[in-house]
Amino acid sequence: MKYLINGLSRFFGFTACLIVLSFLSGCKPTISFTALQSIITPGQQTELDWEVEFAKGSGDNVIEISPNIGLVEPEGSITITPTDTTTYTLKTRSFVFGFPMFVKEELTVEVKDGRFWDFTDTLGGVADWAFSKANYLMDDELKYVFRTELDQPVPDLGYSAVLLSADHDDPEDVEANKLIMYGTANQTGLEDDTDYDVILSVVYAVAARRDVNDNDCDMPKIELLAYVGLEEPEIEIEADTNNDDFVSVLNLSDSETNMSQLSPDITIADATDDTCDDDGVFQEASASTAASPISTRTDSDGQLWITIALMPTTPNMTVYLRSVTAIFEEQ
Numbered sequence: 001m002k003y004l005i006n007g008l009s010r011f012f013g014f015t016a017c018l019i020v021l022s023f024l025s026g027c028k029p030t031i032s033f034t035a036l037q038s039i040i041t042p043g044q045q046t047e048l049d050w051e052v053e054f055a056k057g058s059g060d061n062v063i064e065i066s067p068n069i070g071l072v073e074p075e076g077s078i079t080i081t082p083t084d085t086t087t088y089t090l091k092t093r094s095f096v097f098g099f100p101m102f103v104k105e106e107l108t109v110e111v112k113d114g115r116f117w118d119f120t121d122t123l124g125g126v127a128d129w130a131f132s133k134a135n136y137l138m139d140d141e142l143k144y145v146f147r148t149e150l151d152q153p154v155p156d157l158g159y160s161a162v163l164l165s166a167d168h169d170d171p172e173d174v175e176a177n178k179l180i181m182y183g184t185a186n187q188t189g190l191e192d193d194t195d196y197d198v199i200l201s202v203v204y205a206v207a208a209r210r211d212v213n214d215n216d217c218d219m220p221k222i223e224l225l226a227y228v229g230l231e232e233p234e235i236e237i238e239a240d241t242n243n244d245d246f247v248s249v250l251n252l253s254d255s256e257t258n259m260s261q262l263s264p265d266i267t268i269a270d271a272t273d274d275t276c277d278d279d280g281v282f283q284e285a286s287a288s289t290a291a292s293p294i295s296t297r298t299d300s301d302g303q304l305w306i307t308i309a310l311m312p313t314t315p316n317m318t319v320y321l322r323s324v325t326a327i328f329e330e331q
Helices: 002-025 138-143
Strands: 030-035 046-055 058-066 075-080 086-098 098-111 112-116 129-134 142-155 158-167 180-187 196-209 222-229 233-238 246-249 258-263 280-286 294-299 304-312 317-330
Touching: 030 086, 030 098, 046 058, 046 086, 058 294, 098 112, 129 142, 129 158, 129 246, 138 142, 138 246, 158 180, 180 317, 196 304, 222 294, 280 294
Parallel strands: none
Antiparallel strands: 030 046, 046 075, 058 086, 086 098, 112 317, 129 180, 142 158, 158 317, 180 304, 196 280, 196 294, 196 317, 222 258, 222 304, 233 246
């Protein structure tokens, strides 16, 4: 009987421990810990963003980010300029009903040789880029309001960037043409006739889409595309099947260059109110080809053309481009 009682005590004690552990596992804080860009060039800045929500009833809550950041508030962001590839760790400590709870999240920001174009600097990187638009009838041009402007203040974000926007009187009438607005730059100084994997990263700002499932919301979804090729994109005007002059862009077809889709939809789902328009709060985000680098080959002079293109589902959009980063990995 003594052994039976001891066995039952151990069993119930073990069961109680499992119940407590199971209960405590549901009391872990919810953590969001991200970097605006996870691959940057030496000397380039990026931002760490975090948000921690502790369980109800927890106490003595502490959040710390290392290296070289320290104690932080439950929500915030910080600008970092790592000189080498660095893994950042967010650690939390809390007490739930007297039990200590420790949770951590990690992310790595890689620092690699490459090229950084800062579009907030009108005397710097943006001077290397040319911006244009295509895929519309010449007769429709007067119905559009195109804006391709440098040094334009970004609403709500406190800096200036390149503005690419389009507005058409009757967007449904021209949707089939798939308007494209793009910027292109010539990259020199690479090895001649050499294979490269190219990672492109774009930081942009766009007005928040109020509800991505609302079919009555007219805000466009926008494809963000990256092209790397040997030929400079060129505007061409030629007659279409109806003998109307059509503005198109050459050297961006899949047969002439390598293309990667940075993001299928750069509109942002976060909402601050229930309206559906493009005059709402602008938010910043980034997209990268890091998961699928673009394979290409330089010409005999070690040059490439890099193009970032925006293609909205309807020809009304407003996007601010803050920067482009390119990493060239020789193969």
